[in-house]
Amino acid sequence: MSNNSNIYGEVEEKVKVEDWGIIFRLWKFVKPYLGLFIISIILILISAGLDLLPPFLTKVAIDNYISNDTKYDAVIEDNKLISYEINSDGKYYFTHDEDGAFFITDGTTKIPLTKSEEEELQSKDLSGITTITFYLILTLIGIFFINYGQVILTSFMGLKITHDLRMFLFKKLLKKRMRFFDTNPSGRLSTRVANDTQNITEFFTNVITSIIKDVVLLAGIIVIMLYLSIELGVVSLLILPVIVVAILVFRYFDRIAYRKVRAKVAVINAFLAEHISGISVIKLFNQEKRKKKEFDEVNNDHLKSTMEQMKVFAIFRPLMDLLYYLAVTVILWYGAKGITSSTIEFGVLYAFVSYIDMFFRPLKDIAEKYDIVQNALASSEKVFKLIDEDEENYNEEKDDSKDRKGSVEFKNVWLAYDNKNFILKDISFKVSPKEKIAIVGETGAGKTSIISILNGLYKIQKGDVIVDGKSIYDYNLKQLRKSIGIVIQDVFLFSGNIIDNIRLFDKSISREEVVQAAKYVYADYFIERLSDGYDTEIIEGAATLSAGERQLIALARAVLFNTKILVLDEATSNIDSQTEYYIQKALERISQTKTVITIAHRLSTIKSSNRILVMHKGKLVEEGNHLELLEKKGIYADLYKLQYENEV
Numbered sequence: 001m002s003n004n005s006n007i008y009g010e011v012e013e014k015v016k017v018e019d020w021g022i023i024f025r026l027w028k029f030v031k032p033y034l035g036l037f038i039i040s041i042i043l044i045l046i047s048a049g050l051d052l053l054p055p056f057l058t059k060v061a062i063d064n065y066i067s068n069d070t071k072y073d074a075v076i077e078d079n080k081l082i083s084y085e086i087n088s089d090g091k092y093y094f095t096h097d098e099d100g101a102f103f104i105t106d107g108t109t110k111i112p113l114t115k116s117e118e119e120e121l122q123s124k125d126l127s128g129i130t131t132i133t134f135y136l137i138l139t140l141i142g143i144f145f146i147n148y149g150q151v152i153l154t155s156f157m158g159l160k161i162t163h164d165l166r167m168f169l170f171k172k173l174l175k176k177r178m179r180f181f182d183t184n185p186s187g188r189l190s191t192r193v194a195n196d197t198q199n200i201t202e203f204f205t206n207v208i209t210s211i212i213k214d215v216v217l218l219a220g221i222i223v224i225m226l227y228l229s230i231e232l233g234v235v236s237l238l239i240l241p242v243i244v245v246a247i248l249v250f251r252y253f254d255r256i257a258y259r260k261v262r263a264k265v266a267v268i269n270a271f272l273a274e275h276i277s278g279i280s281v282i283k284l285f286n287q288e289k290r291k292k293k294e295f296d297e298v299n300n301d302h303l304k305s306t307m308e309q310m311k312v313f314a315i316f317r318p319l320m321d322l323l324y325y326l327a328v329t330v331i332l333w334y335g336a337k338g339i340t341s342s343t344i345e346f347g348v349l350y351a352f353v354s355y356i357d358m359f360f361r362p363l364k365d366i367a368e369k370y371d372i373v374q375n376a377l378a379s380s381e382k383v384f385k386l387i388d389e390d391e392e393n394y395n396e397e398k399d400d401s402k403d404r405k406g407s408v409e410f411k412n413v414w415l416a417y418d419n420k421n422f423i424l425k426d427i428s429f430k431v432s433p434k435e436k437i438a439i440v441g442e443t444g445a446g447k448t449s450i451i452s453i454l455n456g457l458y459k460i461q462k463g464d465v466i467v468d469g470k471s472i473y474d475y476n477l478k479q480l481r482k483s484i485g486i487v488i489q490d491v492f493l494f495s496g497n498i499i500d501n502i503r504l505f506d507k508s509i510s511r512e513e514v515v516q517a518a519k520y521v522y523a524d525y526f527i528e529r530l531s532d533g534y535d536t537e538i539i540e541g542a543a544t545l546s547a548g549e550r551q552l553i554a555l556a557r558a559v560l561f562n563t564k565i566l567v568l569d570e571a572t573s574n575i576d577s578q579t580e581y582y583i584q585k586a587l588e589r590i591s592q593t594k595t596v597i598t599i600a601h602r603l604s605t606i607k608s609s610n611r612i613l614v615m616h617k618g619k620l621v622e623e624g625n626h627l628e629l630l631e632k633k634g635i636y637a638d639l640y641k642l643q644y645e646n647e648v
């Protein structure tokens with residue numbers, strides 16, 4: 001099943017990211033939070049600085065106060081100690097001879113100490129340790145609070161950026177042309193808005209901040225190491241190239257494995273989404289066994305690729321540990337030699353072992369964070385592809401939908417959805433205000449396409465569409481759509497109750513108005529029968545309502561939004577003859593105030609139209625009223641005869 005990836009659309013949409021420029025395009029989403037961003041970077045720098053302190057403080061404690069060879073600067077006069085202070089480069093140190101007599105010496109002269117001087121010196125060491133312990137605790141508390149503040153701050157910033165980015169994307173989505181939705185599966189688009197935004201945000205919060213911290217830590221560690229001991233510092237740094245190579249190799253294999261895993265996860269998601277939507281077909285055609293097998297394969301693929309990734313990690317982590325212990329061993333060996341020859345102090349060695357440990361952490365971190373960077377770059381690229389896609393035109397214009405009369409004219413309209421194959425060919429017709437026309441034609445003739453064009457959902461290649469004397473392409477699309485009420489072929493209901501679905505969640509429309517509209521199209525009858533009447537909750541897709549019931553709701557919706565033009569695309573195709581009869585009566589009434597365009601397969605429903613347009617393979621082939629068309633003995637007459645004979 002290795003080619004599953006291709007079946008399920010999204011999957012491995014390979015994005016090769018070389019262009020870091022896209023990150024900077026995203027900067028505008030970070031900009032509103034620049035203040036927070038800067039504060040959080042400052043906190044990170046402070047926290048990195050504080051992280052570096054404990055080993056250094058410990059080293060000072062060990063070398064200055066704990067080990068015997070604390071060094072002092074001393075002022076000696078007449079073989080007497082006048083004053084002294086601790087200084088690691090000082091010449092003097094404190095010692096005693098075999099008899100237990102204490103003195104301070106620079107190796108040659110011995111200045112004996114009185115009992116009180118000796119006690120003072122010892123207590124100085126103790127109070128020094130107390131001070132350092134105090135500083136250590138202070139540092140640790142500081143690290144705690146700074147990290148706390150930093151995490152809260154960056155998380156807040158991250159959430160805000162994700163929120164803004166999602167909002168922005170959703171607004172963009174709403175403006176995309178229908179063609180865009182025809183060519184992008186909904187699963188992919190929701191991934192853009194839900195997940196890709198998060199990946200991008202993670203880059204700005206987690207990655208940028210932690211990489212800055214890692215780099216600062218590394219630099220700090222190197223500087224401190226070289227400051228403490230050039231010799232040990234250089235020895236420690238020798239291991240660096242080995243680590244870098246190990247990381248690069250790891251990165252290479254991990255990237256391959258990671259990509260595979262992601263692709264397989266996408267396949268699982270797509271498989272599930274598709275099969276849950278299509279569950280009734282699976283059940284009705286007894287496909288369970290085959291689907292189980294298919295899913296098992298998909299699932300197994302995922303297991304295998306995840307295992308591969310785990311193997312890469314299973315090598316990387318112990319390898320880094322190995323290198324770490326190697327580095328520590330070398331340092332211990334070298335340091336021990338230094339201590340015996342008194343070129344290196346014990347505290348320095350201790351600090352080195354601590355710093356080597358600290359040194360590995362950011363390196364590992366950077367290596368592992370790289371995935372997130374790749375992810376964020378890939379996500380931004382995809383998001384930008386979405387943002388840059390062509391949009392519908394909503395030029396600013398005042399609301400003049402009230403002055404509409406309801407005339408429609410198609411002038412030599414040509415349409416090809418894919419820009420190649422023409423679905424509508426040279427369509428021309430005129431509808432005057434309050435006229436009632438019908439469009440008929442075989443399946444796929446292009447009837448719905450005409451309606452979609454009228455609403456500005458698709459762009460035509462040639463010709464023009466005029467509504468009330470003005471090309472629809474000069475309208476603000478919002479105003480245009482306000483003047484056309486439409487019942488589309490596939491009725492879609494949103495989750496919410498029936499009332500809200502009819503008034504499309506516009507709370508300014510009262511319940512009474514909604515009920516009136518429902519009564520007008522005879523939807524009232526079935527709605528009252530539902531468990532909660534008008535307040536019955538509908539789940540997205542409205543699988544619990546029959547197709548005819550959904551059509552009635554859509555019809556009520558179209559009537560409620562009192563428009564000058566009403567378009568019905570197969571609006572009564574699933575409705576029983578009796579209800580349909582009443583609806584026809586209602587439409588008669590409606591057509592006295594509105595232009596009504598009806599698309600219907602059942603010719604009996606459109607007999608009364610002023611005019612019938614007959615479509616055939618994308619062309620308008622006949623035009624006239626019912627009787628005229630019958631006399632013509634053309635396509636319409638044939639269609640009518642067929643239906644009439646079947647009905648009798």
Ligand SMILES: Nc1ncnc2c1ncn2[C@@H]1O[C@H](COP(=O)(O)OP(=O)(O)OP(=O)(O)O)[C@@H](O)[C@H]1O
Binds near residue numbers: 182443447
């Ligand atoms: N969004 C689209 N993208 C590409 N092709 C499309 C799209 N919508 C429709 N078509 C194609 O255009 C042709 C006309 O479709 P249209 O929906 O206008 O037919 P119709 O006359 O309404 O048919 P029906 O009576 O079945 O509703 C069909 O061949 C269809 O495959």
Ligand SMILES: [Mg+2]
Binds near residue numbers: 447448449489569
């Ligand atoms: Mg259609």
